[in-house]
Amino acid sequence: MPGKPLALVFASILFISSAAGADDPGHDGQRGDEPCPVGLVSGMDLNTEFGPGADAITRCLERRHKVRFLVQINRFCRDNVPDAQCAVGYGLRNLEKAIEDYEITHGMVAGRDYEIVAIAHDGGGKLMIKDEVKSYLPTGGNRFEGQIRALMAKGVKFYLCQNATRALIAAGLLTQGNVTNEIIPGTEFVTSAVTALADFQALGFRYVQP
Known part of the structure; x- marks a missing residue:
């Protein structure tokens, strides 16, 4: 059936892409993916250091x-x-x-x-x-x-x-x-x-x- 091989091809591509993403050391949820700020440079949270609402208007690195x-x-x-x-x-x-x-x-x-x-x-x-x-x-x-x-x-x-x-x-x-x-x-x-x-x-x- 012509549709079945095509579906298998797409499934294979998705599997390979998922496996590659899992092996990528830069994208495993433990390497810079935590919510920002991960740590505090001054020891104070942003609102304490810069004022109320500072955390909501701070742009972190994408x-x-x-x-x-x-x-x-x-x-x-x-x-x-x-x-x-x-x-x-x-x-x-x-x-x-x-x-x-x-x-x-x-x-x-x-x-x-x-x-x-x-x-x-x-x-x-x-x-x-x-x-x-x-x-x-x-x-x-x-x-x-x-x-x-x-x-x-x-x-x-x-x-x-x-x-x-x-x-x-x-x-x-x-x-x-x-x-x-x-x-x-x-x-x-x-x-x-x-x-x-x-x-x-x-x-x-x-x-x-x-």
Whole structure:
């Protein structure tokens, strides 16, 4: 009978789709699918923190799986002050806040539900120099090394532009032939920040300027 094989085909498709959904680690009801907020960033519920009805007018993230987040860090300091006087590294606190929102508020997990890539270039390249190396320079040390290491431990991947690295070598901030020993462990290279930003976006990463 012609109708029966067709029905079997549709049934098979539905079965395969259901099985694939069950095996998808991003959609099993336990990975970022809980009602938002999953946790409380400040320890207070939204109405207590922001006023009556705040929970009803708060928009939570719709997409909580396979999120790919890309930033460029092109300055050493958030503020326009000499490096030695810098109190806040450029973009780092925003990355910390993004992770808090993903993990605490939305119950997402790094590597499973989201990825963050940071590309350091221009003045931001100095953030990737070890404090013990930079402390000997006239610009002072890198007090943000610990913050960057902590972000790496949370899954953020930092890439240093090789064009920016060449400029740092020319400026005497890094040593030709020894750069890999002078930058923070875990840092990787891209050949060019500009082309890497385009490449990561082509791979599905969403660009955000911190």
